[in-house]
Amino acid sequence: AQSVTQLGSHVSVSEGALVLLRCNYSSSVPPYLFWYVQYPNQGLQLLLKYTTGATLVKGINGFEAEFKKSETSFHLTKPSAHMSDAAEYFCAVMIANTGNQFYFGTGTSLTVIP
Amino acid sequence: GAGVSQTPSNKVTEKGKYVELRCDPISGHTALYWYRQSLGQGPEFLIYFQGTGAADDSGLPNDRFFAVRPEGSVSTLKIQRTERGDSAVYLCASSSMGLGLSDEQFFGPGTRLTVL
Numbered sequence: 363a364q365s366v367t368q369l370g371s372h373v374s375v376s377e378g379a380l381v382l383l384r385c386n387y388s389s390s391v392p393p394y395l396f397w398y399v400q401y402p403n404q405g406l407q408l409l410l411k412y413t414t415g416a417t418l419v420k421g422i423n424g425f426e427a428e429f430k431k432s433e434t435s436f437h438l439t440k441p442s443a444h445m446s447d448a449a450e451y452f453c454a455v456m457i458a459n460t461g462n463q464f465y466f467g468t469g470t471s472l473t474v475i476p
Numbered sequence: 477g478a479g480v481s482q483t484p485s486n487k488v489t490e491k492g493k494y495v496e497l498r499c500d501p502i503s504g505h506t507a508l509y510w511y512r513q514s515l516g517q518g519p520e521f522l523i524y525f526q527g528t529g530a531a532d533d534s535g536l537p538n539d540r541f542f543a544v545r546p547e548g549s550v551s552t553l554k555i556q557r558t559e560r561g562d563s564a565v566y567l568c569a570s571s572s573m574g575l576g577l578s579d580e581q582f583f584g585p586g587t588r589l590t591v592l
Binding site for chain 2: 366368371398403404405406407408411452454463464465466467468469
């Protein structure tokens, strides 16, 4: 069975500080991994994804994530937080050949303090 | 429009009533997904269409939920005899292939369903 765990339902950082949002997954086969961002009253927007190849992936708005198979993790980072980064972030796993549906974590709400 | 659209954006109904939620995917996208997002939770998979057929409906919670996609584009999620526990945001997503590849899913803004 597949599952996604996001540690910390709420994270607060100061503007300009490092952002680290944690995601661990459970999967019996190599997964595809995604991070989505959701702004209030808007749809989910893809930040970045890992499928194969380079384990460090870069996304939009300065975010990046590293796939670590040994740790079954896919943590999201950004070197310097901006006020506009305040949103809900979701980590998701997709297992190919199972219909491609996503299994989402419960989300992490990021607050950026000026 | 260029994105996935969903109507209505908000739906308030009474317990026991029937509701229909509509999703217009991105033109040309063959795969369409429905998810349900309850308050404080991540989206939960409901059903996946490849073309006109439901390729996987394992996420539908019970037989009160049903979805169709008769022409392979627009999809309707139908909920019979609504219950208060059905209150959630229903999300629709589409992708260009969905055939075991890592295609990005594009999400609509959702329909917020409230059952009184």
